Amino acid sequence: MGNSTIIERWWLVTFASFIVVLLFFLNHSPGINNISVLQNLTMPITASKNFAMPNMQSPMPPNVIENEEPAKSSNQFPMSRLQPCIPLTETSSAQIPLSGLQNSKPSDFSDNVEPATPSQLPGSGLQNSNPSGFTQKVKPEASQVSLPELQNQKQATSFQLPFSGLQDTKPSELTDKIEAATSSQVPVLDVQNQEPSKDNDDEDPITMVKGRKCNIFEGKWVYDPIASPLYDSAMCPFFSDTTSCRRNGRPDKEYEKWRWEANECKIPRFNAKDMLERLRGKRVVIVGDSINHSQFESLACLLYSAIPDQSYVDARTRVFRAESYNLVIQSHWAEFLVEVLVNKTDGKKTLKLDSLVPTARKWKDADIMVFNTGHWWVNRLRWDWFQYKRKVFADMKIETAFNVAMKTWARWIEKNVDTSKTTVYFRGMSPPHFGKHWCYISTRPIMDESYQLTFGKSLKEIVEKTLQGMRTPVKYLNITKLSEYRSDAHSSIYGTKQGKLLIATKQKPPAMVADCSHWCLPGVPDTWNHLLYASMVIDSSRSTSTS
Numbered sequence: 001m002g003n004s005t006i007i008e009r010w011w012l013v014t015f016a017s018f019i020v021v022l023l024f025f026l027n028h029s030p031g032i033n034n035i036s037v038l039q040n041l042t043m044p045i046t047a048s049k050n051f052a053m054p055n056m057q058s059p060m061p062p063n064v065i066e067n068e069e070p071a072k073s074s075n076q077f078p079m080s081r082l083q084p085c086i087p088l089t090e091t092s093s094a095q096i097p098l099s100g101l102q103n104s105k106p107s108d109f110s111d112n113v114e115p116a117t118p119s120q121l122p123g124s125g126l127q128n129s130n131p132s133g134f135t136q137k138v139k140p141e142a143s144q145v146s147l148p149e150l151q152n153q154k155q156a157t158s159f160q161l162p163f164s165g166l167q168d169t170k171p172s173e174l175t176d177k178i179e180a181a182t183s184s185q186v187p188v189l190d191v192q193n194q195e196p197s198k199d200n201d202d203e204d205p206i207t208m209v210k211g212r213k214c215n216i217f218e219g220k221w222v223y224d225p226i227a228s229p230l231y232d233s234a235m236c237p238f239f240s241d242t243t244s245c246r247r248n249g250r251p252d253k254e255y256e257k258w259r260w261e262a263n264e265c266k267i268p269r270f271n272a273k274d275m276l277e278r279l280r281g282k283r284v285v286i287v288g289d290s291i292n293h294s295q296f297e298s299l300a301c302l303l304y305s306a307i308p309d310q311s312y313v314d315a316r317t318r319v320f321r322a323e324s325y326n327l328v329i330q331s332h333w334a335e336f337l338v339e340v341l342v343n344k345t346d347g348k349k350t351l352k353l354d355s356l357v358p359t360a361r362k363w364k365d366a367d368i369m370v371f372n373t374g375h376w377w378v379n380r381l382r383w384d385w386f387q388y389k390r391k392v393f394a395d396m397k398i399e400t401a402f403n404v405a406m407k408t409w410a411r412w413i414e415k416n417v418d419t420s421k422t423t424v425y426f427r428g429m430s431p432p433h434f435g436k437h438w439c440y441i442s443t444r445p446i447m448d449e450s451y452q453l454t455f456g457k458s459l460k461e462i463v464e465k466t467l468q469g470m471r472t473p474v475k476y477l478n479i480t481k482l483s484e485y486r487s488d489a490h491s492s493i494y495g496t497k498q499g500k501l502l503i504a505t506k507q508k509p510p511a512m513v514a515d516c517s518h519w520c521l522p523g524v525p526d527t528w529n530h531l532l533y534a535s536m537v538i539d540s541s542r543s544t545s546t547s
Helices: 002-027 035-042 188-193 272-278 290-304 358-362 398-416 457-468 480-484 524-546
Strands: 095-097 174-177 219-223 258-262 283-288 311-314 319-322 327-333 338-342 349-356 368-371 385-388 391-393 423-427 475-477 490-492 515-519
Touching: 258 524, 272 290, 272 524, 283 290, 290 311, 290 319, 290 327, 290 368, 290 515, 290 524, 327 358, 338 398, 349 398, 398 457, 423 524, 475 524, 480 524
Parallel strands: 283 327, 283 368, 349 385, 368 423, 423 475
Antiparallel strands: 095 174, 219 258, 311 319, 319 327, 338 349, 385 391, 490 515
């Protein structure tokens, strides 16, 4: 009995020990314990609209040229390094970022750079441009969108995103707030890592309420980096040096990201493919000064960027062609609209007020005409005498001469335009910015809605009175007021004069060399063309509802 009890107890101890060892072994076996944790570590980390990844550094190395796009990789978020995800909170895109140029002083410019001659108001930005610069292919720019630092924002995320831009450029700080539309709110992650699609082919371009009248030229500028700019400047290698601010060294890009919003209605979103369809089989002529040529460049780029393999721009002849749409857009130089007689002996200029420029014959039979004039009239140094009815006047009040010239243009339109075929537009005066709102010190739009410029006010009134008195209907693109707010978007010291950059020095500070008349592209002229497109959409919508 005694031996049997001892044997039974020994087997029990042995069996219990075996169970303990087995449990211990299983408890420390790899691949079984914490299975869910290991699965989370090996799952690919993807970006979604509900989560944001903090502290993701730009893939661009510091020595990469700004206009060169780095190789894109589908794996933007490395899987080998796990980073915590923070739930996304939407932030308003209507925050107003201030450029790092705000604190720039004239003394900051190098003394060793050869100064350029002072900019004259206004000059043609194309006469002395290097033609090869128009056709040279430009490397596409990296799709980076800078995000201003969020301050005093209750819903702001607790982390800061890296600022993308030139080296030594400090992130812009938020100091102002404006009311934003709900549609302009965008996720932080989408702003940082995605280039918004400019193609909205699937969207109905007619967003106006049928039968409702709306002044699309009354409204406000809204900061919207998703909707603006409408294209990448690298897609348009034919830009003139005057408008190529980014190529000329302008470090900030916030001036490109403002969208015009009407007060009483929703402006149809710009749709390049739809505009091409509306212009199919047509010839468009854009006539005026160098600022109107900037509008031509803008329109050419807006359409070219939609079909780059089916269209081209000849910068020398100033012609855009889209063969598949049988579309031609031409730019014609006529700074005064009326004829300019030049004395071959002394170079003196006489404005022949009762005769349009001889090239007017080239405008005939166009389907769409867009005119402008005004800038050259405010600078008395641009001409020497007036001629009217074969009489030469050494001096004449500018308003009187301009009024005569506008009536000469109006008579030509009424005599040569077939309204059943041709639609005529006249673009209002584009304001420069001097004095309190010098363009070279402005880094954001003017937010004071009561602000008004006095530049060309009397000439603007003459234009409007002339259009109202014409028998032939002319559509007025009244862009003056909306452009008055954009002191931040001029070429400034990032344009050229006689092929040289407008470099500021101690001897010639920015106030002496800055071009505060012409505009950067992408920029304000894109909005003019957007509103030109909107007017086409609205007119066709009204015609449909009427019929």
